[in-house]
Amino acid sequence: MFEYIIVGAGLAGSVMAERIANILDEKVLVIERRNHIGGNCYDEIDKTGIIIHKYGPHIFHTNYRDVFKYLSQFTEWREYQHYVLGFIDGKLAPLPFNLNTLHKLLPESLAKPLEKKLLKKYNYGERIPILKLLKEDDRDLKFLANYIYEKVFLNYTIKQWGLKPDEIDGKVTERVPILLSRDNRYFQDKYQGVPQDGYTKMIQNILDHENIKIMLNTSHEEILQIKKDKILFMDKKYNGKVIFTGKIDELFNYRYGRLPYRSLDLKFKKLDQEWYQEAATINYPNDYDFTRITEFKHIHPAETKKTIILKEHPQEHIEGKNEPYYPILTPENQETYKKYKKLAENHRNLVLLGRLAEYRYYNMDEIVKRAFKVFEKEVR
Ligand code: FAD
Ligand code: UDP
Structure with missing residues (x-):
């Protein structure tokens, strides 16, 4: 028994x-x-030798040493660091939005004084939730907050959740803060990787x-x-x-x-080309109906002339029809x-x-x- x-x-x-x-x-x-x-x-290994995550891209990251x-004890690790780019106004720029993103997307005449103002008010390395930055009184910082909100968060969140950022728990958008540094990685945790x-x-x-x-x-x-x-x-x-x-x-x-849960329609595609995109994941906040494209070869390298990509199309969860991914x-x-x-x-x-x-x-x-x-x- x-x-x-x-x-x-x-x-x-x-x-x-x-x-x-x-x-x-x-x-x-x-x-x-x-x-x-x-x-x-x-996850499973495709015929090409590429490991694919069947329910969406999973990157392990933690500050918990234990x-x-x-x-x-149960796996060797591939010491992998995850980089995400955002496709914004036709340009690719690092996400989370950081000081490099600022300089990549805005003209220097705006980016330089905005960086100065940000660093006068906040410490270098600080992580600011977008919903907090939006509360800024300063005219220039408010302009920046609105810019980031509209270009990075608003449409992505509507696509992903069917709701605006202020209609869901602030912890959701806090996962991807504004990062006052030049660290282009998606996560800053001490331990990061994927099981070998x-x-x-x-x-x-x-x-x-x-x-x-x-x-x-x-x-x-x-x-x-x-x-x-x-x-x-x-x-x-x-x-x-x-x-x-x-x-x-x-x-x-x-x-x-x-x-209610949010679900995803996950569309995998095998392509007859060596590489598809320059980063593991590219987010599309404002364009198309999918939120992001992930190319698994960046995460799990394999000796093959083919590549596999995944487009994530968010949708409502319906019992028996799709999986309940996100509360x-x-x-x-x-x-x-x-x-x-x-x-x-x-x-x-x-x-x-x-x-x-x-x-x-x-x-x-x-x-x-x-x-x-x-x-x-x-x-x-
Ligand atoms: P689940 O993985 O959902 O497992 C629950 C299991 O229970 C399922 O196998 C299900 O079939 C089974 N089950 C449910 N109901 C029943 C029932 N009635 N009878 C029998 N069996 C049942 N985390 C990260 O740290 N990094 C990431 O990059 C990351 N990316 C993610 C991307 C996506 C698209 C999603 C959806 C999640 C991501 N996560 C990530 C989160 C990660 O998937 C979860 O933290 C983890 O899978 C949760 O484990 P769980 O056991 O609670 O739930
Ligand atoms: N988010 C966004 N734009 C982005 C990335 C994230 O608006 O380019 C918001 C969105 O609401 C998303 C949340 O931040 O659901 C958390 O993003 P994360 O990448 O952690 O989502 P996950 O990998 O768990 O799907």
Whole structure:
């Protein structure tokens, strides 16, 4: 009999399974609806030898040394730094918007005094959220804030979320701040890279333990019964814990309505040319219907004369039709989530973990950190 059941073999479920198997030395059953492990981190090697990320580009970056050390037990790293360019007014310029972007996009007669003003008001190296910069009183800085807002954030955010930047949690646009430096990298974290042989292999290694059993192509409703105060498995006397990493609204049959998620139509293309673009990712805030194009060869080099690109077309999530990639963090949705969370708390053997179950915009490192915490506080 399994003392622990985990729903979802994404990064959250896999790290939790490893903790239970290794530290508690208990048997754990992981069930997964898809026909593969890894959740949205899943990748595979194409015939060309290029590793592609099937659910969108994933770059690992963290300042958590413990998380990096933990994952390093399961993979070698390719020490990769991610560069993103924005296609703005027909020019390619570094993102996040930094001092180089300023000089690339605006004439020197404007860029020079604006840089001076910025550095008088803020420290070199500071990261300023666009919604904060927009509150500037100074006429010139307000001009700059509006310029960046309109050229970089407004249309991209409308495409990505169907909402304007001030209609979603400020933390979303804060992910890509205005950077007062000449560092052109997309992330500034101390540890950055991609698993040498891909995320799927890394997660396979995390799950590789005699105490862990995995059932693919299995949904929670096939093996679990949700009662008023408890989750049952197999028989009425089940006393084990259920760690759920799927959609919380689905778990409770949409009792308080649907929690909206944003999805993506991911269009991969294999091209008969050696390279397609000069950076791994190019964002298109204002042009076309896709948000960005990623060329995987920059992330995982391969000896081939072909290349593979991915265009991301954002769309509404519809149950059964596409994947729920991003929780839409409006105040209203967060209120609905709170109701589900309260309901979950009435189920004494239920533990929530992950992007979907916690309705949070977690990065991979945050997921691992969160799994550590939930393991210590609610599982151990
Ligand atoms: P998921 O990966 O969604 O895993 C949940 C798993 O549970 C899935 O496999 C699902 O099939 C399964 N499941 C759900 N419901 C059920 C059910 N009822 N029964 C059975 N199984 C079920 N993070 C970074 O750090 N860097 C990046 O560059 C980055 N890029 C990203 C790009 C995109 C397009 C997206 C969508 C995310 C990105 N992320 C990135 C975030 C990263 O994907 C997440 O942090 C991570 O995948 C979350 O893991 P999880 O286990 O919570 O969720
Ligand atoms: N964003 C934007 N323009 C850009 C890049 C990002 O407006 O060129 C905003 C947009 O709202 C996006 C958010 O910042 O959803 C977070 O961007 P990030 O690149 O972190 O998104 P992810 O990789 O998670 O899809």
